[in-house]
Amino acid sequence: MNYIGEHLLPGQIGHFFSLLFLVSAGVATVAFFMASKNSALVAESVSWQKIARKAFLVETFSVLALFVTLYYIISHHYFEYKYAFNHSDKSLQIEYLLSCFWEGQEGSFMLWSFWHCVLGWFFIRKKSIWENGVLGVINLAQFCLATMLIGLYFFNAKVGSSPFILLRHDTVAPIFSNPNYLQMLGDGKGLNTLLQNYWMVIHPPILFLGFASTIIPFALAIAGLLNNRHEWTGTALSWTGFSAAVLGLGVMMGAAWAYESLSFGGYWAWDPVENASLVPWLTLVAGLHTNMIYKNSGYSLRPTYFFYIISFCLILYSTFLTRSGILGDTSVHAFTDLEMNTQLLLFLFVFLIPSMVLYAYRYREIPSIAKEEDSYSREFWLFIGSLVLFLAGIVIIAKTSVPVFNKVFGTKIAPPEDTEYAYNQIQIFVAIVIGILSAITQYLKYKTTPRAYLGKHIWLPTAIAIVISLSISFLGDINFTKKGMGFLWAIHIAIFAAVYSVVANFSYIWLVLKGKVKAAGASVAHVGFGLMLVGILISSSKKTVLSWNTTGITPLSANSKGSAAGDPAENITLFKGLKTDMGKFWVTYQGDSINPLDRKRYFDIHFIAKKGEESFSLFPDVIKQNKGGEGFAANPAAKHYWNKDIFVYITSFQENNQTDTSTFQPRTIKVGDTLFYSSGWMRLDSVSVNPASRQFLYANDETAVFLNLTLEGKNGSRYPAHPGMALKGNQWRPIVDTVVAQSVAITFNRVLDEKKGLLEIGVKQSASITSLLTLKVYEFPMINLLWLGTILMVIGFFLSVWQRIRFGKTGRSATS
């Protein structure tokens, strides 16, 4: 059949370059390894290297071509391609077209291999003796990535998933019997609304650069093991520093996104997806420190090998975790299962098993020093710190791997009741140890430290840190008692440790390095890390809900400890135009409007502080769900102060567009009587004739009778209501009064019995009386310390990388 309007050429180009990518990566792998093997025969090695570089050039070109082709398909809205149909639509803003790449697995694999190419060329440019070994390893990884993209069948087994496959080839549907199906298809399914956020444009490229860059220390270690030479550790330091900086930045950008979209309820929720990228960072940083030890003292080469190997393998493991669908019931944010589990596992094992075998095989030959480190030496405490980081990582990844354990052993273990606390209660001790170690260790010298030197320098920062942390503890009102006194104590000790780390490293720059900031990369990074810890501790233990709502809590349920019904809940209901009491603020839902550009509905929520003059509006929004979803995805809005953020988040809304089908129910009442309605009761207090206060409702020639009612809602709030009627001769007209907050409209119908004082009123209860929304409001204090710390840490990493590239090219300065 001839289909109308299809564009088949880009797909053919895509398929061609996918294959070319695979082949050239294979050739480059073999050639680079041959070149590294024949190091004795120089000429042969050089010619192998020439072939390898050419293959790598072709490969790089193929990857770029794949990128351009896929971008062309997405940006031209060629929905005949499955990838464009599933991940984009016509209304998408240009800046989010790139986000479509990483919504799917195929695009993010492409991104990964793109960074491999970039890093590879940088490495080649350095003219390192390790080029062949390192590029060989990179190309093996590239080959594996290429297999993920080809989407071909070998002996009935699907290998990879191509982003260039046509929708009609992938899907069986009656529509494809129509040659004009594209016209009927109309539009794509769109980009997931969660990803329509500017952080999602920048976070994935940075994170994948971090992922990709961990291969360099790994490849150096492998090349070192293969050749039984260990000078690579000098080269590795700056690459590892770069990798730790970028990976750390990528992880924290993910945290910033999670924070801003509140999709995890904060910046960190120990979601498996977050853990899987944090753990390799921890082991990489451990490796960076042992690498420093080896460079300066000759100790800890064996652990350096181990940490670098395990870091890259953990990246591959996290790839498996997040992409295999195995996290299904524990993570909200994993990729879709593309049925490539076997292939993803193979990717892991292809690297893990040979490298571990090689490591074990060479272990005895790796030089190590028999003599023990001095207790007052920097290398001893650096090693302890690295070990703690590594073990913290092991504990995190073990907990995260419960679904894998379930799958392998057929068990049905579920996460604990309070997942976050299960992590926090352990990691807080890691924070204490790491905080204190990073404070003190800088003041120790390699080999051994004279006691006088240590005493002279360390007392001042220690004293300052104690003063600052005590004032935070006493004046900061940190009173997180939810998890018991033990945990609260741990928080206070951890605050000291974090402050200590900041102060000690800061003073190290002035006291010891005499203010030479350029040379203080490590100290700057540690100050940043310490600030991050302070920010995490304060913001997490002091996060407050401003929208506490006690509706529906009876004295009875409030007493029953531990039941959810007894706790105040986080959602508060706002009616359009009605000023509502919310803790420190009066809030009003003033209106909403739809921005046609980003297709979001913005709500105007006005805040007036009860204390002081402050008032401001926030505009949280909702965007219509796509991909089969019918509801809305909410984006919070935040008011940023220097010391806190206030977040507003729409949890549901109801528009006043339904036709009102409910009717006024007649009820009999007399003065002093009480009537119940669905959400409270009302009492008729009095009847007044021609009250001056209501004069705006009736004309001068009318006689008006008003009922003065008091309504009390379930939450105890009282509202006055004044339904009435105006009489003019034989004519009368009702004056309806509406209590918006209770969604009740009341009329005064007639007098039933004048003598007994019986009156008939009409009560109508309807949700459609007004537009309403429910929202949550959070306050995160001191969150800026976390972001500031992150930035400082990254700057510190880059400073030391830059310093090392400029001044130190040698392997080890001290040999044992």
Added chain:
Amino acid sequence: MKKTSIVLLVLIAAAIVVLISYTGDLTTYETIASAKEKPGKFVNLIAKINNDYPMEYDAVKNPNYLSFVAVDSLGNSIKVVYHNNKPTDMEKSERLVLKGKVQDDHFECKDILMKCPSKYKDAPNNQTVSKTL
């Protein structure tokens, strides 16, 4: 024995203790029938909404009260009470992970994890495509 080795052993022992103590915190996935036998115990139910019964959520009355009837794959049902807002698109969800405990006649839910056909998914597009067209 070397100092380093001692520290190493202590830390590794600590890590093992931590992991073992963690297993004490772990909960289990249960069916509705088996959860009912363990009232008050925190469990995870895998279920879906039973559409034969109305879902109760009225933001006007109480924005923090959601109640519905869940049914599991074995066909057992239980009333679920969730003291929070109704998660968006909950009706569309074909699979719910309900975290909480059985209390008296109902399941007191602390957290709902939804498995929507929509989220990040393109696997069931066979149905979606044919449905939308």
